[in-house]
Structures are given as C-alpha cells and as structure tokens.
Amino acid sequence: MNIRMTANVARVLRVFVDEPEAQHHGAELLKRLRISSGTLYPVLARLTGAGLLTVETEEASPSELGRPARRLYTIDPGQLGAARIALAEFSSQVTPAPSGPGRVWGRKPGSAMGGA
Numbered sequence: 001m002n003i004r005m006t007a008n009v010a011r012v013l014r015v016f017v018d019e020p021e022a023q024h025h026g027a028e029l030l031k032r033l034r035i036s037s038g039t040l041y042p043v044l045a046r047l048t049g050a051g052l053l054t055v056e057t058e059e060a061s062p063s064e065l066g067r068p069a070r071r072l073y074t075i076d077p078g079q080l081g082a083a084r085i086a087l088a089e090f091s092s093q094v095t096p097a098p099s100g101p102g103r104v105w106g107r108k109p110g111s112a113m114g115g116a
Contacts, residue, residue, distance in 0.1 A: 003050040005090040008035065012043045016053065016075035017083050025070040044073060052079045 003009065011033055015024060030040055047053045054076050058069040075083060 003046055003052070003086070005086055007094070008039055009043050009046065010087055010090050011035070012040065013047060013052070013083055013087060016047075016073070017080065017087060020075050020077065020080050023072040023074050025072055027070070048073070052076060052083055 012029065015029065015032065016022075026037070026040060026044065029035075029044075030037060033040070044053065044055075048055055052075060053073045055071050055073050057071055058065070060069065062068050
C-alpha cells in the first residue's frame with residue numbers, strides 16, 4: 001500500500017475496514033467522524049487514488065432524490081488485508097501524547113512513518 005498514513009487517513013480508513021461490505025457517502029462520514037469537508041474529501045481522494053476505495057455514483061436522478069446524487073465509497077475487497085496491516089502498523093508507531101492542548105498523537109521515539 002503506497003499511501004502516507006496520518007491520523008485522519010487512519011480514522012477514515014478504519015470506518016471502511018470495520019464495515020467492509022458497507023457503502024459510505026461523504027455526508028455520513030462528515031457527521032460520523034466529526035471532521036471538516038476540507039479534511040475528509042482529500043483523504044477520500046487519496047484512498048481512492050491509491051486503489052483502496054472504489055467509488056460509484058447513486059443511480060437515481062437528483063430530481064427523484066431531491067438532492068444531488070451521492071458518491072458511494074466502498075473498500076476494495078482485494079485491499080482489505082493491506083488496509084488492516086497499514087492500520088496496525090500506524091497504531092504501533094503512534095502513542096497517545098501526554099495530556100495537553102493541541103496534540104492528539106505523538107510518535108514513539110525512533111519510529112518512522114513511511115509511504116508517499
């Protein structure tokens with residue numbers, strides 16, 4: 001898997017790994033993860049570009065739906081194992097930071113984060 005893992009990438013990817021059969025759309029993920037669209041959509045684009053997620057557009061017309069058609073994201077079944085490994089490696093490389101404002105994750109001493 002060739003993707004730079006960050007805390008936000010891991011949070012989004014975790015949803016797909018935990019529910020590999022489910023389709024998710026942006027509005028649902030925004031509400032569920034409580035992150036901004038400026039964070040979520042670039043992460044979805046990276047995961048899709050890396051081949052981890054597949055995307056399709058709802059087939060119903062916007063006039064039938066009363067809203068624009070949603071893009072539905074699903075984890076590629078062939079990439080599920082790689083995604084699980086990447087999440088496990090990321091979890092082993094980060095540790096909760098000491099309490100204090102502004103930091104959620106800290107790297108363990110000597111750990112390196114790979115990927116592009």
